[in-house]
Amino acid sequence: MRHAPTLILLTLALNPSSGYGQDTGAVTPASARGELVDRVVAVVGDSVVMHTQVQEELLRMQAQGMAVPARNSPERAEWERNALNDLVSQLLLLQAAAGDSLVTVEEGRIETTLAQTWDQQVETFGTEARLREALESEGRTLLQYRAQLRDEIRRSLLIQRYLQLRVGEARTLPVEESDIRAFFERERERLGERPATLTFRQVFVMPSPSDEAMEEAASEAERIRALLDEGEDFADLARRYSADPGSQQLGGDLGWFRLGSGLVKEFEDAAFSLRPGVVSPVVRTMYGAHLIKVERVRGAERKIHHILIAAAVTPEDAVQARTRAEEILGQVRAGAPISNFTEAQRQMDLPDSVSIERTRLDQYPTAFAAALQSASPGEIIGPVAFPTQQGDAQVVIQVLDVRSAGEYTYEDVRDLIQTNLRNERTQERILADLRARTYVEIRL
Numbered sequence: 001m002r003h004a005p006t007l008i009l010l011t012l013a014l015n016p017s018s019g020y021g022q023d024t025g026a027v028t029p030a031s032a033r034g035e036l037v038d039r040v041v042a043v044v045g046d047s048v049v050m051h052t053q054v055q056e057e058l059l060r061m062q063a064q065g066m067a068v069p070a071r072n073s074p075e076r077a078e079w080e081r082n083a084l085n086d087l088v089s090q091l092l093l094l095q096a097a098a099g100d101s102l103v104t105v106e107e108g109r110i111e112t113t114l115a116q117t118w119d120q121q122v123e124t125f126g127t128e129a130r131l132r133e134a135l136e137s138e139g140r141t142l143l144q145y146r147a148q149l150r151d152e153i154r155r156s157l158l159i160q161r162y163l164q165l166r167v168g169e170a171r172t173l174p175v176e177e178s179d180i181r182a183f184f185e186r187e188r189e190r191l192g193e194r195p196a197t198l199t200f201r202q203v204f205v206m207p208s209p210s211d212e213a214m215e216e217a218a219s220e221a222e223r224i225r226a227l228l229d230e231g232e233d234f235a236d237l238a239r240r241y242s243a244d245p246g247s248q249q250l251g252g253d254l255g256w257f258r259l260g261s262g263l264v265k266e267f268e269d270a271a272f273s274l275r276p277g278v279v280s281p282v283v284r285t286m287y288g289a290h291l292i293k294v295e296r297v298r299g300a301e302r303k304i305h306h307i308l309i310a311a312a313v314t315p316e317d318a319v320q321a322r323t324r325a326e327e328i329l330g331q332v333r334a335g336a337p338i339s340n341f342t343e344a345q346r347q348m349d350l351p352d353s354v355s356i357e358r359t360r361l362d363q364y365p366t367a368f369a370a371a372l373q374s375a376s377p378g379e380i381i382g383p384v385a386f387p388t389q390q391g392d393a394q395v396v397i398q399v400l401d402v403r404s405a406g407e408y409t410y411e412d413v414r415d416l417i418q419t420n421l422r423n424e425r426t427q428e429r430i431l432a433d434l435r436a437r438t439y440v441e442i443r444l
Helices: 005-014 051-063 076-098 107-125 128-136 142-169 177-190 211-229 234-241 265-271 315-333 343-348 358-363 366-373 410-437
Strands: 040-044 047-050 197-205 253-257 283-285 288-298 301-310 354-357 380-388 391-403 440-442
Touching: 040 051, 040 076, 047 051, 047 076, 051 076, 076 142, 076 410, 076 440, 107 128, 107 142, 128 142, 142 410, 177 410, 197 315, 197 358, 197 380, 211 234, 211 283, 211 288, 211 301, 234 301, 265 283, 265 288, 265 301, 315 380, 315 391, 354 358, 358 366, 366 380, 366 391
Parallel strands: none
Antiparallel strands: 040 047, 040 440, 197 354, 197 391, 253 301, 283 288, 288 301, 380 391
16 A cells, blocks of 8 residues: 655655656546546535546556556555545645745745756656647647646645644654654665765865955945935845845845754844844845845744845955865864864854765766765865855865665664654644644545
């Protein structure tokens, strides 16, 4: 029978390239669906679930590789009930999300996800023309299918956001060690092979702008703040002047943050001292000069916007960074703990150590990947240039472990299983509460 959602989360976390558990919206020809007489099989609040939706859900699961029983087989009814239960849960969550004014999804994220999903679909069929042919066999057009995908993605992201908020607010549920071990033993064969990995610590030495460059950035930020005082719109000014590529076209929108969630200290201190709608004085960080605005507050979270005026880094600044990195390299090779030099990591919210798959090294900058390609445990490497928005950082690397491919051990996945089991139980409690407060009638 189907495995629990936890396994889907676990498999995706261990093997992000896998398509397992993903809702790709794959097209299924009408001939495969067969002729069905539609009927209502569940009522959820003011919504209904149709029998054809249950059949579509089973076809989706079958396309993902699950051994769905054939029609009219004895096991089919149980699979239909489980699929229906999943659809009811989705409706309960969507209705709850729709009724929560704090649950929003940015259009930019929907469009980005849609573009990725569309590319996956075209790749599955080989060409967009073949995808069009498959859709036309069902009486649908590319435009209709794209609209369907966008709607499915919006619903999925709304559910994710709602659960993130509710799970974050919920009391942490205990998970027994025996439960973690039992899950591992039950599902270990489905985990696949652990990839070959490298684990290392690193010191980033960022090229620091001069005092003169910082003053120029702060002066420009003061000029923009004066425009705000004259009544200009913050989002418009962010689109015109901000040097942050991740938020510029979003009007400076960085998203929602809690204290301790990775913001640079000076930025975080300023942002969490602001009242909603108030623009900060000029705030200086390692990146330059910022104007910060808290758009909304909900509990411990802040929705933060900013305008960044980057402080220019000169070739002389880059030389100084290289010299400092070489000094650190010598001290680490002489026995100094590498953790003595990781202030930049803390400011950038980088982890104390990093594990990456050898097969994914080509996703990193060329010089960085080449330095790690043949690394050995205990080796100290560097300085290695690593391109950043501020120019090339210089990185000193201490290799902690090199592991070949093999089976996952309990220790490899214990913490991940514990987190997933805890989240699953919390979500089950959230759903149970929603069911208790919503009219649900099952007719299957």
